[in-house]
Amino acid sequence: MASExxxxxxxxxxxxxxxxxxxxxxxxRFELVGINDIYSFEQMQMLFxxxxxxxxLPHEVSLQGERMIVAGQPVTLCRESDPGKLMLEKIGVDVVxxxxxxxxxxxxxxxxxxxxxxxxxxxxxxxxxxxxxxxxVNDSRYxxxxxxxASSCSANAIVPVFSIIEDAFGIESAMLSMYHSYTSYQRLxxxxxxxxxxxxxxxxxxxxxxxxSSAAGATAYFFPHLRxxxxxKSIRIPLDAVTFYDLTIRTGSDVTQTGIxxxxxxAVSQRYxxxxxxxHEPKVSSDYIADPHxxxxxxxxxxxxxxxLIRICAWQDNEYGYASRLVDMAAVAAER
Numbered sequence: 001m002a003s004e005x006x007x008x009x010x011x012x013x014x015x016x017x018x019x020x021x022x023x024x025x026x027x028x029r030f031e032l033v034g035i036n037d038i039y040s041f042e043q044m045q046m047l048f049x050x051x052x053x054x055x056x057l058p059h060e061v062s063l064q065g066e067r068m069i070v071a072g073q074p075v076t077l078c079r080e081s082d083p084g085k086l087m088l089e090k091i092g093v094d095v096v097x098x099x100x101x102x103x104x105x106x107x108x109x110x111x112x113x114x115x116x117x118x119x120x121x122x123x124x125x126x127x128x129x130x131x132x133x134x135x136x137v138n139d140s141r142y143x144x145x146x147x148x149x150a151s152s153c154s155a156n157a158i159v160p161v162f163s164i165i166e167d168a169f170g171i172e173s174a175m176l177s178m179y180h181s182y183t184s185y186q187r188l189x190x191x192x193x194x195x196x197x198x199x200x201x202x203x204x205x206x207x208x209x210x211x212x213s214s215a216a217g218a219t220a221y222f223f224p225h226l227r228x229x230x231x232x233k234s235i236r237i238p239l240d241a242v243t244f245y246d247l248t249i250r251t252g253s254d255v256t257q258t259g260i261x262x263x264x265x266x267a268v269s270q271r272y273x274x275x276x277x278x279x280h281e282p283k284v285s286s287d288y289i290a291d292p293h294x295x296x297x298x299x300x301x302x303x304x305x306x307x308x309l310i311r312i313c314a315w316q317d318n319e320y321g322y323a324s325r326l327v328d329m330a331a332v333a334a335e336r
Contacts, residue, residue, distance in 0.1 A: 005028075005030055005031040006029055006030045006031070006095060006330065006331060006334040007030075007031050007091075007092050007093055007094045007095075008024060008031065008032055008033065008094065008095050008096075008330060009032075009034040009035070009036070009086075009091065009095070009096045009097070010032070010035045010096075010097045010099055011036045011083065011086075011096055011097065011098050011099060011100055011103075011112070012036070012037055012098065012099035012101065012102075012123075013035050013036070013037040013039075013047075013048070013099070014037070014099060014100070014101075014184065015183075015184065015319050016099045016319060016322065016323050017097065017099035017100075017123075018047060018048055018051070019054070019319045019320050019322075019323035020097055020099065020123075021035070021048060022048075022051075022057060022323075023292075023323055023324055023327050024327060025070065025071065029331055030327070030330070031073070032070070032073075032075050033091050033092065034075060034077070034078065034091045034093065035068070035075060035076070036077075036078040036079070036080055036083075036086060038079055038080075039079075040079075041063055041066070041068070041079075042063065044068065044077060045062070045063050045068055048061055048068070048070075049061040052240065053240055053241045053289060054290055059071040060072070066078075076091050082111070083109075083111040083112050084111035084114065085115075086111075086115050087116070088115040088116035088117045089115060089116025090116070091116075093116060093118070094117070094118050094334050095117065095118065095119045095120070095121060095330045096112045096117045096119070096121070097123060097326060097330060098112070098120055098122045099123045099326075101123075103122065104122065104124060104125075104126050104128075104130075105127050105130065106126075106128055106129070106147055107128075109130075109147045110147075113146055113147070118146070118334075119146055119147075119148075119330075120146065120147045120148070121149075121150055121326060121330050121333055122147070122149040122150065123149075123322075123326050124149065124151075124152060125151050125152050125155070125214065125217070125218045125221075130147060131143075131145045131147075131149070132149045132150075132221055133148055133149070133150065133151075133329060133332070134150070134151050134159050134160070135150075135156070135275055135329055135332070136160050136271060136272045136275040136276070136294070137159050137163055137222060138222070139328075139329065139332050142333065142336055148333060150322075150325060150329045151218055152214065152215065152218050152322075153243070153316065153318040153321070154176075154178055154213070154219075154234075154243070154245075155215060155219055155221075155222075156294045156295075156316075156321070156322055157243070157245055157294050157295035157314060157316040157321070158176060158245060158247065160272055160276055160295065161247065161276070161295060161312055161314060162174070162219060162222070162223060162247075164263055164267040164272075165263070165310070165312075166223065167263075167267075168263040169251040169253050169255050169259075169263070170251055170253055171223065171249055171250070171251060171252060172229065172250045172251065172252050172308070173230070173250045174226065174229070174231075174248060174250065175230075175231045175232075175248045176213075176216065176230065176231070176233070176245065176246075176247055177232075177233055177235065177245070177246040177247075177248075178213065178215060178232070178234045178235065178243055178246075179235050179243065179244040179245075179246070180234045180235065180236050180237065180243045180318065181240055181241050181242055181318060182236050182237070182238065182240065183204075183236075185200065186200050186204035186209070186236065187200065187201055187203060187204060188203060188205055190202050197211055199211060204236060204238065205238050206238060208235060208236070208237055208238070209235070209236040210233060210235050210236075211233075211234045211235070211236055213232040213233055213234035215232040216232035239285060241285070241289050241319065242285040242286070242288045242289060242315060242317050242318065243315070243316050243317075243318040244285065244313070244314075244315055245295065245313065245314045245315070245316065246311070247311065247313070247314070248305075248309065248310075248311055249309075249310050249311075249312065250308055250309050251309075251310060252308075253308065254307040254308055255304055255307065255308065256304060257302075257303065257304050260302060260304060260310055260312075261299065261302070264297060264299075264302075265278065268297070274293075275293065275294050275325070276293055276294060276295055276296070277291075277293045277297070278296070278297050278299055279296050279297065280300065283298070283315070285315065288315045288316070288317050289317055289320070290317060290320045291315070291316075291317045291321055292317075292320065292321060292324040293316070293324075294316065294321055294322070294324075295314040295316045295321070296314060296315045296316070297312060297314045298314060298315060301313035
């Protein structure tokens with residue numbers, strides 16, 4: 001891109017958008033130049049500066065009309081539901097992070113490009129043929145498409161682990177259990193919900209709630225031969241941060257505990273350096289809040305159940321870890 005820093009605009013200033021903005025504050029590759037959402041600027045400023053999970057932002061944040069001043073730098077604020085009304089060319093935008101959850105197709109993202117953005121990175125799996133890239137897995141094959149998806153938080157945790165096992169031993173089938181922190185799409189108290197999954201209508205803070213999961217489909221995008229051999233369930237737990245993944249994988253060849261650990265160590269130290277991590281300690285969920293990795297593999301919980309049946313467990317801050325990869329993909333898109 002033309003500018004020295006990548007000029008980034010966030011559309012949708014919810015949990016992921018605000019996490020991404022926090023990460024940008026400490027990343028010299030980027031300049032946050034604009035934010036769009038439909039709630040008040042006053043709430044944007046307060047929710048960005050103060051967060052119940054991640055604490056107070058270590059920067060001054062104030063409002064000056066339609067600008068938020070963050071650490072002395074001005075950020076243009078917008079309140080537009082129609083991206084066709086955003087004047088991105090006037091702001092000078094290299095990459096839009098689409099974090100609203102509403103623009104999930106190639107046609108729906110075209111207005112961002114028409115208004116002056118050079119690239120769009122969508123923070124959820126798409127609903128059409130939009131290309132999907134996951135950092136460390138296939139981002140080296142990015143072909144300069146103007147609109148791409150960074151898939152989901154769960155796929156960013158699972159797919160790199162699957163890639164390691166597939167490359168080393170092959171995968172015949174798998175079951176994925178995700179003990180997932182609750183999200184804003186659930187209810188704090190029992191009340192009506194517009195999802196077809198009525199369990200979402202129950203209190204997220206008082207219940208363990210099994211839900212339908214799209215993780216199997218998002219994972220099968222990268223492993224088409226497993227499309228009918230993957231099963232995933234998401235079990236929402238009454239915590240506001242961090243997800244625990246329990247993966248049971250039947251391999252295509254015999255494996256040993258030593259062989260699994262060697263494959264994980266090699267991949268994490270090389271191809272997935274700074275993307276995955278390994279933990280040898282008996283940590284718990286709160287230890288992984290604001291961890292920037294896509295997943296941290298819990299080695300004491302990994303085991304071989306039979307000669308070709310393995311269990312791999314991993315942790316992820318499903319907001320902060322995913323937002324870290326989203327920002328990474330924005331850099332990949334900007335550099336091509």
